[in-house]
Amino acid sequence: GTLISAYQGGERGGYNQTPTISAPGYNNVLTGVWFNKHNVPDNSIKAPNYYYPTIFRFFKTQYPDKTVGIFSSWEDNRTKLVGDGLAQTGNIKIDYKFDGLELDTIKYPHDKARQFMAKIDQAVTDEAARCILEQAPDLSWVYLEFTDDMGHAFGDSQQYNDAVIAADKRIGQIWAAVKQREKQFNEDWIIVVTTDHGRDPKTGRGHGGQSDRERSSWIATDANPLNVYAQKGKASVVDILPTLATHLGISLSDDQKRELDGVSLLGKVSLYNVEAKRTDDKVNLRWLSGEDSGKVKISLAHTNNYKQTGKADVYTLLAEVPVNKGSFDIDLSQYPKSDIYKIVIEGTHNTVNRWIVNKK
Structure with missing residues (x-):
């Protein structure tokens, strides 16, 4: 064990x-x-x-x-x-x-x-x-x-x-x-x-x-x-x-x-330990790569339907980048103003998410 x-x-x-x-x-x-x-x-x-x-x-x-x-x-x-x-x-x-x-x-x-x-x-x-x-x-x-x-x-x-x-x-x-x-x-x-x-x-x-x-x-x-x-x-x-x-x-x-906020401890994993740091309208994403090659899709939603109704949020694909790049920058000023932005990074083997929540 x-x-x-x-x-x-x-x-x-x-x-x-x-x-x-x-x-x-x-x-x-x-x-x-x-x-x-x-x-x-x-x-x-x-x-x-x-x-x-x-x-x-x-x-x-x-x-x-x-x-x-x-x-x-x-x-x-x-x-x-x-x-x-x-x-x-x-x-x-x-x-x-x-x-x-x-x-x-x-x-x-x-x-x-x-x-x-x-x-x-x-x-x-x-x-x-x-x-x-x-x-x-x-x-x-x-x-x-x-x-x-x-x-x-x-x-x-x-x-x-x-x-x-x-x-x-x-x-x-x-x-x-x-x-x-x-x-x-x-x-x-x-x-x-x-x-x-x-x-x-x-x-x-x-x-x-x-x-x-x-x-x-x-x-x-x-x-x-x-x-x-x-x-x-x-x-x-x-x-x-x-x-x-x-x-x-x-x-x-x-x-x-x-x-899901967790990552499996078993099987293949594309990325893990993601951080999202916001400065004004800019968000810097960082992650650790679990594989040497492959790509990840980075998407953004500005609703929170899933939490409120159980229905899916609509995500906009922002970019597809090599998983081993380990970082990506988002400019929120390019998207509708919202109290919440939900960011997902989807790899071949797992998906991770970060929320950007405006403090009221």
């Missing part, structure tokens, strides 16, 4: 800066986009923008007969973030679900030390491992909470370290079920482990801000071979959705590719 350093929180001070809080952090992972698109800024999850589908919806839309599972110590992950059974999510059906234990205060009485969450995490792990071994959902998500509880309660401490070790053992239990499936049925699985946020730099108790430590995340995976971006680029948690899409054979439409 490989441990990849990755970031949460979008870009510090940028149009897609995202609070380093649980629900936004996991929705970044699930949708492959940041808060400016998915619209989940906190744990109340009041109005998610379901025009940005989760990996579960992408998968079930293409493979309706295949199965998915969610095993979680927090019910909102399934009911609100993924939107199980909601009209707005196309009535997506989660085939195997095991959650809501935190609402059962009879079986899991809530003690102040929150040891009940350790018991719930273990129950969730047991069921996930059993279901993977016996039913083998094609795509599963397991969420464990106890480490975060211990961080809030004790900060940087032995209690927190012990909780991390316990989580590691639980993940090992799930991984053992995966390995057993591979051995017994010759199936091709990958496991991807990540986290929703870091912790505050002073005590390790809180989170939500944009310090390096709060933005700090990671991706642990046995997927291989990892590509040049995974090895040399600056990865983030929004890369998980396109990585899973590559492994699972999910085809995305051009409109969907133009909105």
